[in-house]
Amino acid sequence: MASNNGDVKLIGAWASPYVMRPRIALNVKSVEYEFLQEQFGSKSELLLKSNPVHKKIPVLLHNGKPICESSIIVEYIDEVWSSGPSILPSDPYDRAVARFWAAYLDEKNVRGAAAASSEEAKNAAVDQLKEGMALLEGAYVEISKGKDFFGGEKIGFIDIAFGSMLAWLRALQVMLGGVKLLDEEKTPGLCKWAAKFSADPAVKDVLPETEKIIEFAKLLVAKIKAAAASS
């Protein structure tokens, strides 16, 4: 573990892909941190005080100072603990490409597809997910250049942004009745990548088991449907 961490706390929740991002980044950098988990369905005073604009997890508290938004936190971690393995590439063009795909992934809501309210909405969500996976397969082939990760030999910015969604993607495949999102025929690169990513020492204790996510997703879907019914 790195010495001279300072005081590092992360406000989050185990099931959130956005929270998994800074957790993986801190692991990559061997930074010890205290994980402060929010209760499902409520927001702590500390969270509200630390992220008054969005009131959302994750928030990194570094020596008491709050940093918000998952991708911004990952860049912060990369810059502060710069002696550890680099998360962003060093070349400006490669950095722009990494930021582009992280921003692309930020706009996708893998969790929303689980809550589709009709067969039609479900099919539309699945089509969009498959389209996204095909696009990412192409990006993987181009960016990884035959190496294991988008980041090359090691996990990088796109790996973290995308890999944080893997547990939810796998849960979705089951919840949507056996839909293939990670598909050996259509996305062989991503299948290989997903296996390598999930087994990485910085990742394996962060990504929850698929069954645990399915259980949690059912709670979440019930909550979303109850909220929709009462509005």
Added chain:
Amino acid sequence: MASNNGDVKLIGAWASPYVMRPRIALNVKSVEYEFLQEQFGSKSELLLKSNPVHKKIPVLLHNGKPICESSIIVEYIDEVWSSGPSILPSDPYDRAVARFWAAYLDEKNVRGAAAASSEEAKNAAVDQLKEGMALLEGAYVEISKGKDFFGGEKIGFIDIAFGSMLAWLRALQVMLGGVKLLDEEKTPGLCKWAAKFSADPAVKDVLPETEKIIEFAKLLVAKIKAAAASS
């Protein structure tokens, strides 16, 4: 002007706040570029080829390589022409704060408020804009620490992200019947900032006159309403 620019082209359109961001950033760095303007209502082959994922302006072409998404382009410009004035702060925490507010501003759609389809929608849009301005006034006081800009003595990342919206904010004030968004009483800091920003040599030829934006906004609103009516 900086020498050894390389070949720099920007695909954009004069009225887009997102396109104004890289234009201001290139001016800050004294980088000469060719401005390739898209025609209103159509997309060029070059744009479709350069940004196949989003098919949106702006796209920076640097020695033929495309960089997409306005904030990512501004970071790229800052990193490539690093000998010019810095756009992002050097301290990782200050960088995270700058990225946070730029991302906050990315989510706001000042142009959408002009197209509100009812009095109720208009009032809701105005309330949201005023709330955002109050939040940004607080951020300005805290971040600028009595200096002219969010970036201190010079224009920085938040200044560019927010300042690119100024022409549209001023147009909206007129189009929404004299609503005060930049308000001497409620947002005195931002009023002072807006005047300084608009007069900066890197900015003044990029921000269009309010009247020109109003004229363009009327065209845009008519197009949005026609599209809504035919769907």
